[in-house]
Amino acid sequence: MDVAIVGIGIHPFGRTPARSGLQQGAYAARLALQDAGVEWRDIQFAFGGSASAGSADALVNELGLTGIPFINVANGCATGGSSLISAYNAIKSGEYDVGMVTGFDKHDRGAFNADPKELGIGEWYGEVGMMMTTQFFAMKIQKYMHDHAISHNTLAKVSEKAFINGSKNPNAWRTEPISVDEIINSTMVNNPLTKFMFCSPAEGGVALILCRADHAKRYTDTPVYLKGATMKSRRFGSFEVFAPSQALQQVDGPTVDASKAAFEMAGVGPKDMDVMQLQDTEVGAEIMHMAENGFCEDGEQEALIQQGATHIGGSMPVNTDGGCLANGEPIGASGLRQVYENVLQLRGQAGDHQVPDDPKLAYTHVYGAPGISAITILQR
Amino acid sequence: MPWSAEAKKRDEIMSNQVPIAEGLFSWPAVKPALLASRCKQCGVAAFPVASSCMACSGQDVEIEELPSRGTLWTWTVQQFMPKKPYRSDETPETFVPYGVGYLELPGGVRVEGRLTENDPQKLQIGMVMDVVFEPYRIEDNGDEVINFFFRPVQ
Numbered sequence: 403m404d405v406a407i408v409g410i411g412i413h414p415f416g417r418t419p420a421r422s423g424l425q426q427g428a429y430a431a432r433l434a435l436q437d438a439g440v441e442w443r444d445i446q447f448a449f450g451g452s453a454s455a456g457s458a459d460a461l462v463n464e465l466g467l468t469g470i471p472f473i474n475v476a477n478g479c480a481t482g483g484s485s486l487i488s489a490y491n492a493i494k495s496g497e498y499d500v501g502m503v504t505g506f507d508k509h510d511r512g513a514f515n516a517d518p519k520e521l522g523i524g525e526w527y528g529e530v531g532m533m534m535t536t537q538f539f540a541m542k543i544q545k546y547m548h549d550h551a552i553s554h555n556t557l558a559k560v561s562e563k564a565f566i567n568g569s570k571n572p573n574a575w576r577t578e579p580i581s582v583d584e585i586i587n588s589t590m591v592n593n594p595l596t597k598f599m600f601c602s603p604a605e606g607g608v609a610l611i612l613c614r615a616d617h618a619k620r621y622t623d624t625p626v627y628l629k630g631a632t633m634k635s636r637r638f639g640s641f642e643v644f645a646p647s648q649a650l651q652q653v654d655g656p657t658v659d660a661s662k663a664a665f666e667m668a669g670v671g672p673k674d675m676d677v678m679q680l681q682d683t684e685v686g687a688e689i690m691h692m693a694e695n696g697f698c699e700d701g702e703q704e705a706l707i708q709q710g711a712t713h714i715g716g717s718m719p720v721n722t723d724g725g726c727l728a729n730g731e732p733i734g735a736s737g738l739r740q741v742y743e744n745v746l747q748l749r750g751q752a753g754d755h756q757v758p759d760d761p762k763l764a765y766t767h768v769y770g771a772p773g774i775s776a777i778t779i780l781q782r
Numbered sequence: 783m784p785w786s787a788e789a790k791k792r793d794e795i796m797s798n799q800v801p802i803a804e805g806l807f808s809w810p811a812v813k814p815a816l817l818a819s820r821c822k823q824c825g826v827a828a829f830p831v832a833s834s835c836m837a838c839s840g841q842d843v844e845i846e847e848l849p850s851r852g853t854l855w856t857w858t859v860q861q862f863m864p865k866k867p868y869r870s871d872e873t874p875e876t877f878v879p880y881g882v883g884y885l886e887l888p889g890g891v892r893v894e895g896r897l898t899e900n901d902p903q904k905l906q907i908g909m910v911m912d913v914v915f916e917p918y919r920i921e922d923n924g925d926e927v928i929n930f931f932f933r934p935v936q
Contacts, residue, residue, distance in 0.1 A: 517867060518867065524830060525803070526803035526806060528866075528869075529802065529867060529868065529869040530802065530896055530918065531880065531882070532882055532894060532896070533867060533868075534864055537882050540858035541856040541857060541883070541884065542856070544857060544858060544907070545907065548856075591861055591862065592858045592860060592861065593859045593902045638826075638837040639837075646829060646830060646893070647818075647828065647829035647891040647892060647894060648884065648891065648894075649826065649892070650886065650891060650892065
């Protein structure tokens with residue numbers, strides 16, 4: 403059974419003091435229901451995630467108590483992608499006809515403070531100051547720049563593009579363009595990454611209505627089909643966040659594995675993608691994820707980014723809604739924001755951030771601690 | 783205070799050095815070393831010591847000392863003071879940025895640790911570093927907590 407996305411809803415990302423995380427989730431859920439022309443009582447199941455805004459299944463208190471199975475998902479930054487895959491499989495199995503995927507969050511300001519114990523790491527690791535996702539991203543791009551000749555200017559150009567795209571997206575948080583000079587010269591956080599090269603924890607909510615593909619036209623004239631949905635965790639030897647040590651022999655990370663599996667599942671390749679949303683926790687992540695997802699060879703990013711290939715009008719538009727850099731990262735909602743954006747793109751409803759030439763295939767990728775990745779391939 | 787009392791107090795402090803975690807490195811020892819487990823089935827080493835092998839799921843491991851010298855695989859400098867669970871003697875006013883990196887220990891693993899150097903100009907991938915054991919913080923009871931660091935070879 404194929405699966406279609408027939409309704410989408412979003413609560414603007416950023417900071418909304420007047421609404422709790424749960425209320426932002428409910429806001430997005432109601433918009434998604436309305437978009438699909440379906441009532442909450444018709445929804446047969448839900449998967450949802452929230453890291454800091456309470457249990458996702460508390461949404462039923464806002465939307466109504468209908469007795470459906472509502473399963474909470476928690477997979478770090480890959481929570482949204484994991485929820486979506488769970489829902490995809492629930493429909494694909496034939497068990498359900500229509501369901502909801504939702505994610506929302508509301509984080510405090512500043513870097514996430516993770517607890518080593520939750521990941522089976524000794525407390526000493528946090529005490530000495532290594533329980534920091536920002537350090538991992540900095541060390542990964544530091545090594546990558548050394549091995550593949552990526553420049554500091556190219557790092558900054560990724561942020562520059564993100565804020566340009568954010569300025570075109572009414573739901574984004576950062577909506578003012580920032581110059582390359584200002585990005586490079588902003589406060590150093592973890593060398594080589596400065597303040598404006600990182601995304602920040604934020605708030606927001608997204609909901610999607612999924613149904614079996616042969617029912618899709620009941621809900622919408624513009625269904626978008628999930629042609630591939632995969633999720634992988636790390637194998638031994640991949641370089642991952644929160645690793646007190648790593649193997650001498652390095653292997654491909656979960657992004658490479660999940661990406662290959664998704665392309666195989668969808669029967670298409672990287673060159674077929676018209677628009678892609680790639681995890682950009684910071685600028686290095688976007689650069690490395692371009693290669694890890696198969697869109698270029700290692701090192702080609704330098705020329706591609708300098709030439710503007712990843713801009714909305716470029717040959718391989720990346721993070722057309724501004725990505726995590728311009729939207730911030732509400733963990734539960736972030737991966738679903740990518741899917742929301744791709745559905746807009748494939749429907750031709752993305753407004754000022756619409757990619758040209760009638761896109762038909764779109765790609766999303768999330769990466770999260772402690773080494774997981776989820777991919778979707780959407781087709782109009 | 784008389785010099786003897788001062789010396790006595792210093793002795794007490796010196797004699798109360800405790801490792802930041804048990805089993806992370808040999809301590810006390812004449813020549814302390816990081817401790818790894820090595821899988822008897824596949825031969826892969828892990829740090830810190832684990833009771834099973836992440837490479838092959840084997841559960842028969844032996845503990846060994848890792849080499850004390852290696853090469854820097856990658857690095858960064860932590861420029862802001864982390865929130866909890868960070869636990870040092872510092873305040874936001876006294877915080878000093880610190881280097882973090884992975885040291886590739888031949889025949890062992892790449893271990894993540896703090897660097898004694900925090901100047902980005904003096905750090906580069908591939909440089910040779912030694913594993914050293916130095917005081918990290920003083921506990922309220924006067925115990926000196928020892929951690930491992932990577933120090934550039936002079």
